[in-house]
Amino acid sequence: METFALLGQGFSVALTPENLMLAVFGCILGTIIGALPGLGPSNGVAILIPLAFSLGLDATAALVLMTSVYYGAMYGGRISSILLNIPGDEPALMTTLDGYPMAKAGRAADALVLSGVASFVGALLATFGLILMAPLLSRIAYLFGPAEYFALYLLAFSTLGGLASKNQAKAIIAACIGLAIAMIGLDNSSGMERLTFGTLELIDGVDFLVAIVGLFAVTEVFVFIESSGKQTAIGVKIDKITIPVRDIIRTFGTMLRSTVVGFIAGVLPGAGASLGSFLAYSAEKAISKDKSRFGKGDVRGVAAPEAGNNAAAGGALVPMLTLGVPGSGTTAVLLALLMTLNITPGPLLFEERPEVVWGLIAALLISNVVLLILNVPMVKIFVKILMVPPWVLLPGVTMVSFVGIYSLSGSWFDLLLMIAFGVMGFFLRKLGVPTVPIILGILLGNYMEDALRRAMVISGGEWQYLFSSPIATGLWIAAFAGFVAPLFLRRYIKTPDKVPD
Amino acid sequence: MKHLNLKSMALGAVLSLGVVTPSLAQECIAPANPGGGWDFTCRSISKIMYDIGVVDNPVQVTNMAGGGGGLAYSLVVNERNDDPNLIVAASSATATRLAQNAYAGMTYDQVRFLGAIGVDAGIIAVAADSPYQTLNDLLDAVIADPSSITFAGGSAAGGFDHLKVLMALKRVGLEDIRTVKYIGVDGGGDAVTQAIGGFVQAVTGDISEVVGFIKSGDVRVLAVFTEERLPGEFNNIPTAREQGIDVIAGNWRGLYVPKDISDADYQRWSDALQAVADSDEWAASMEANGLTEFNFVGDEFQTYVADLMEEIATLSREIGVIQ
């Protein structure tokens, strides 16, 4: 019961009126940052670090502000995913798949409430996981070497086939586009340039945010122009806003399962929340008996990625705190913040600086509760976005995307790249090629290649090394099953035709 | 303290609502994403400069990742060459890349190096359960069979972490350094994790990256690449030099400024940096982050950087990183 005493101590530090105000402020700001395309949790936290300093906040207060912005952004990303089919940030990518169809069907409010609750469940349970098992969980990272990571990423890609596409070849091509783009830039292993064609702007590769905003926000403008607005959720009449109790109860199992999947993905240093939401969605789809509704507005497809990505966000704090290894972009920024505050995360942080750790955990719990309280009533305001006439909304979203990207990199090159992605996205969408695998390819491509290259260095080029541990072998089997099984099943399960809009 | 918080929060709210324009005239560019050494340099130095009052407003930290620092370097050289309100974080990695001609032909004399005020000592470490007890044990094992040992470090192949190992191995007479197995991972923490997991046999990095793991007993540091032993709690770690391997390598944390600023502006920044170096806040920050003293501010730092680059260039040519 020592844990609870420590937690109580954490609360007593974190629960001052000032800190509560900071939490509310941070949650609102984070939600906005998360919802704006082009600004995600990692840049949101980075933008706000100077604010924390200029306010002269002490360590706990700074952590309260930053974690509430972090979690606020994790909650906020889903809003534009659901309403506009534009992921507000990369972890909210998967939420577009079923959230947007729900919005088109007039159930935007239900999707928002449900995803808010799912986010809460994921984040809350992950925080408990962090409290109870962090020192133990940090050991998991020791079990994953290059071979295991490679198999894990392979598993992530192998389940792509069935994703929002009738034709697996198209999903594979999409993944390859993403992977091919990921190869551009400095090669992590050798430190030399690849495929940059001598362009300085490409040395660091293509930022996935540029790709996301291009493929979703810019493409959406073109699609809107083409269809004269008939294919969007904008202006769709929204039924009375109620709390979808039945959906919440029905998806409760989904939320719990996705939390576990997402949390584990988060604990492994790698792609963090995006991988968490992706694996949670794929896993939920894999075990469900009735897969045909996925991608067309299935409530499970909304609950799974949101529980998954918020759980992963909590999970990613485990390696950051216990090993000093950031599990995601955002935790890298938080790590920087901690180090500036003279707190060095590592295996002894829990013993040496309990007030920081438990203050942080208390801050996580507080911001979660604040976010749930803010988010459910605020759904009424969020859905009003769809009532904004398209001739204001679409230019507005486009300008926000441009400025979001521009303000972070200051480069018109990125803006042109973003437009190019938008044009590509338009053609791909007409061809029925899913764009989600492209983003995943960009996000995971370098990790996957690095893992393979490192494994080959360690083994001296022996391929058997890739299957040398039980974990690696298990992941390979799962990947194989995930890829091959749908190939065979495809012949027997007739994919229902697209639901007419 | 509480009152201060409330007041400053109100101020923050006002700032955020846009009633007052924050005038953040001075800027520190961290030429990488948040979270790394350059980011740390900018953030701590900026914070301390403001805290001790050598600047009137908080110095705004901008992250400009690109080309391993090359993008920021080119921006300073080409577009902000006379901006007196700009400082940029630099480290041994900056010197390494300049020496290896990795900044698209730009050279070190196109900016003015301002100074370095702390060094992160280079180390070689192994997992606690490793059979290697001394640096010589490890290096001898590499010589006996290079394929039996993989080193992991936070920089890409050819980077400073990799070079340190090769420097040490050259001292004990390894002929073909290209047979040495090295994997570049995402930072020192990651490298240590891989070593503890048993996937690699040794870690090359900086002491700050392994502080927590030393204290927890998960790793054993075989050698530190400093001239003298480190002060304080790490005093029991032997230097490479006392084990007969004469390698000095550390990752200093410093700044450069644009070339064409006036001497008065250069002086103003060096005074500010020196004030940071002398402050208690910086001493505390160095201690918490495993840095040791390394105070080199002003013109003589330019000379130091030039010499260092000469050495790195020679070594890189020897091992074939550059032609």
Add this chain to the structure above:
Amino acid sequence: MAGSKTSDRVFGALTIVVALAYIASATQIKTAFFSDPLGPRWFPYIIGAVAALAGFSLVIRPDEGEKWPGLFIFIKIAFACAILVVYALTLRRMGFLIPTAFAAGLLSYQIEPRKLQAFLTGIGLSGGLFVIFKYALGLGLFALPKGWIG
């Protein structure tokens, strides 16, 4: 253009061509000197090969394609695209307010051709977003061309 299997076949063929070009440019990647059995070329080769195979499978087993829009729509989209490109190029030199007002106004007019409404949208979005980004989020934006304000 009517919806048919042609578009998938064309896309598949195009994929094969691009994949082969990608592999060709990957052969130009400089390799390292140190111990690196796989090297920086193989992963790009694998990606190219997989993409080419998938493209081939699309050529022989295409789906029924969607209807392509007519020429007029394409011109409209190309025009929107041009607005965005010009916007991207002027944002830096002209500051935030003027290019944003123009781009937002023109896009708005494209979506619904009413002049006054588009004009107001442009002005409103430009001013409103500037306030949000500059002051609420503290991003470093310039309102006007640098020359205009000392």
